[in-house]
Amino acid sequence: MGIEQKKNYVIHYHNQTKHYPNRFASAPGFLEWDTQPNPFRFYRGAEKIGLPFRKDVKEIPYLNIYKNKINPTKDFNLQNLGIFLEYALGLSAWKSIPGATWSLRINPSSGNLHPTEGYLVLPDLPDLKSGIYHYSPYLHSLERRALLTSSLKEKLFEFFQGEGFVVGLSSIYWRESWKYGERAYRYCHLDLGHALACIRMSANLLGWNVTCLNQFSHEDVDEILGLRQMQQIPAEIEEGDILCLVHHSKDFHSFDSFSYEILEEFRKLDFSGVPNQLSGEHVDWEIINIVASNCKKDRTASTPQVSPDYPPMKDYPKNSSSAHIIIKGRRSALAMDGETSITKDQFLSMLDKTLPRSDAIPFDLELCEPKIHLVLFVHRVEGLDQGVYIFVRNPDDFKLLRTKLNPEYSWGQVEEDFPLYQLAKADVRSVAAAISCGQAIAGDSAFSLAMLANFEKSVHVDPTCYPVLYWESGIIGQVLYLEAEAHGVRSTGIGCFFDDPVHEYIGLKDNSFQSMYHFTVGGAVDDVRLQTLRPYHHLK
Ligand SMILES: Cc1cc2nc3c(=O)[nH]c(=O)nc-3n(C[C@H](O)[C@H](O)[C@H](O)COP(=O)(O)O)c2cc1C
Incomplete structure (x- = not known):
């Protein structure tokens, strides 16, 4: 099949599986619990x-x-x-x-x-x-x-x-x-x-x-x-x-x-x-x-990744917890408390870890050139105005983003040598929840975000990049999960969001950039009914 045909199909799939407030992507009307797939494979x-x-x-x-x-x-x-x-x-x-x-x-x-x-x-x-x-x-x-x-x-x-x-x-x-x-x-x-x-x-x-x-x-x-x-x-x-x-x-x-x-x-x-x-x-x-x-990839030459240059990673948080405890303790927040705030330093430190430095884990995998940017909905960050921000993870896209997003955005750089820009001051708690399929966790947190992919530079050129955009998003998500944990808060990945309403909200008028994944970070409310058991208690 020719590349053009593949590209058209992948774009068709992406459009067809968008959620809208009045039309969700096609899914079973109710869950057939008897046929729930076994999450464990055995041979x-x-x-x-x-x-x-x-x-x-x-x-x-x-x-x-x-x-x-x-x-x-x-x-x-x-x-x-x-x-x-x-x-x-x-x-x-x-x-x-x-x-x-x-x-x-x-x-x-x-x-x-x-x-x-x-x-x-x-x-x-x-x-x-x-x-x-x-x-x-x-x-x-x-x-x-x-x-x-x-x-x-x-x-x-x-x-x-x-x-x-x-x-x-x-x-x-x-x-x-x-x-x-x-x-x-x-x-x-x-x-x-x-x-x-x-x-x-x-x-x-x-x-x-x-x-x-x-x-x-x-x-x-x-x-x-x-x-x-x-x-x-x-x-x-x-x-x-x-x-x-x-x-x-x-x-x-x-x-x-x-x-x-x-x-x-x-x-x-x-x-x-x-x-x-x-x-x-x-x-x-x-x-x-x-x-x-x-989306099946053909054989290609191996292509080492070239990463943008960023200043060295900040040594923060000085967390006394061990890496293993943070990794094992990571959990998704089931609900956010609508109160907990984080400091600006904490916020910047979390974002800093998501920068695709060629010598920093996990972005040294040589997966692909970075194509994902973070559109941030800031609700409770001490020292920062509430509002919409953007974290431009690949400077090559800066100009294009400026042309494509709402022309009224201010693009004020928050910190020198750090690609975070304030776009607009506003209370965006209800908007953030609304575009994440109405999930309160996106508005009751300290901040939530949409991962915006450069679709034009990737899928339009090579449709087999489509899954890789999700991989890059998932990698960023994992960093945020651990960072939230290390800063004493929690986070949750959000796969359910209203695609085009997100694009419309930030003024995108075409499909050049597309939201791939949402995320939220804040003070979690635990479900006290849940009992926790050790991971391998079932093995003697
Ligand atoms: C790709 C992805 C999408 C998710 N989407 C949602 C979501 O839309 N809403 C939600 O409450 N949780 C969402 N979650 C969280 C999962 O439900 C959670 O990871 C799962 O229940 C396992 O729990 P754990 O993260 O505590 O291990 C998502 C997680 C991932 C990885």
């Missing part, structure tokens, strides 16, 4: 290798999450893989009320439905055979799907330069479309972005680097993870999204040596394990299959 017949948990009492300071080359470099072995996965994709708690119990994970997910699956491609490690493994967060175990042949082992050893491994992520759209219908494709990729950030942060705490291998096609990813080589239920199709190399050296740059000859060997591997069926019955959301096939 029947695949050998399971239990992973150790982190026992280390040596705490790593919270701010080390964002700093490269600061944490001691750990070996690649089973113990450290266990810690890596526990703090990247593992369970973080169970919640319970009379009659219902559900698990939460390190990586958040729209509706807590968890469409993202994680895999490892491992060379021989001191205590684990080389192979392709699926990570089971429920069991905190690896499920071996295939052993590597000796010729593949040799070639991979050369590629890894003796050390390193690959993490792969995939999505099962049905898990989200069961509840959200046509808009589910968007949510799956936002979730994937959150998971990518979790992976990058957890690896960094072990002194490991992570680089996205963006040269592979979608089909290559499927082949390497063994998703093509297994019998899948069409309605529960699981599709490979991205492979990342986890390595010790920041200067590792021989990605192209992962030749396509190696791929041929993956294709021939003997994969074992039958994936569990997630639901008894399904509803087919054809539009999702079509947009997914139009």
Whole structure:
């Protein structure tokens, strides 16, 4: 299919799945609880290798999450893989009320439905055979799907330069479309972005680097993870999204040596394990299959990312909490109190962590050139007027944004050398809630925001960038989740918003920029009925 046709289809999907106050994107009218998809994938017949948990009492300071080359470099072995996965994709708690119990994970997910699956491609490690493994967060175990042949082992050893491994992520759209219908494709990729950030942060705490291998096609990813080589239920199709190399050296740059000859060997591997069926019955959301096939990436050259230059990150908050406690303690606010404020320093420090610096985690993944800006609705920030602000994360878009947004905006820079601009003073609490599908959490917080993507520069040029815009948004969201936690407040990702009313509110008259994701940060109100249980209490 030609690029023009793909582009038209992707834009069609995006428009078709917009929510409006009087017309929501098509979704099931009511929830069929009996068919709710299992959030856990298991491979029947695949050998399971239990992973150790982190026992280390040596705490790593919270701010080390964002700093490269600061944490001691750990070996690649089973113990450290266990810690890596526990703090990247593992369970973080169970919640319970009379009659219902559900698990939460390190990586958040729209509706807590968890469409993202994680895999490892491992060379021989001191205590684990080389192979392709699926990570089971429920069991905190690896499920071996295939052993590597000796010729593949040799070639991979050369590629890894003796050390390193690959993490792969995939999505099962049905898990989200069961509840959200046509808009589910968007949510799956936002979730994937959150998971990518979790992976990058957890690896960094072990002194490991992570680089996205963006040269592979979608089909290559499927082949390497063994998703093509297994019998899948069409309605529960699981599709490979991205492979990342986890390595010790920041200067590792021989990605192209992962030749396509190696791929041929993956294709021939003997994969074992039958994936569990997630639901008894399904509803087919054809539009999702079509947009997914139009967003499939071809093989390309590997393209290192060029990041804008920003002043160094501010060392704030001086939080005495450990990085691991903040990561595991992260929770979505279910409601905001409408009272708690944060200081201007706290606000600026949260935004600062979302700047795409090439040496700062998680934006050193080399995913893509930054395309997301933050339109902020400031409600309760001491030292800042209430109103609408914009945080321009890529200076290349500054001029275009100025031309496209409401011509009456003032564009007053808040701080020198910091790309935050005040656009208009106003009490925007009710507007923020209204455009986030009327969700009070967006108005009762300290601030909320819309993540605005440069659609013209991305999807209009290359439609396969569409999911990547959601990944970038999810990565920013994960930083905000942790930052809120570290500053003693809470946050929540907001996938439900009224797309075009957001654009109209900021004066956008065309589709050049599009809102991809909303977010809110403030003082949370806890639900006292909820009981919290330890994440792995179900395992002996
Ligand atoms: C992409 C995404 C979209 C979300 N959208 C909403 C939303 O519109 N409204 C809401 O209250 N929570 C939303 N959430 C929060 C989820 O419901 C929450 O992450 C999930 O229940 C798991 O809880 P946890 O974040 O505490 O682990 C969203 C989360 C993500 C990652």
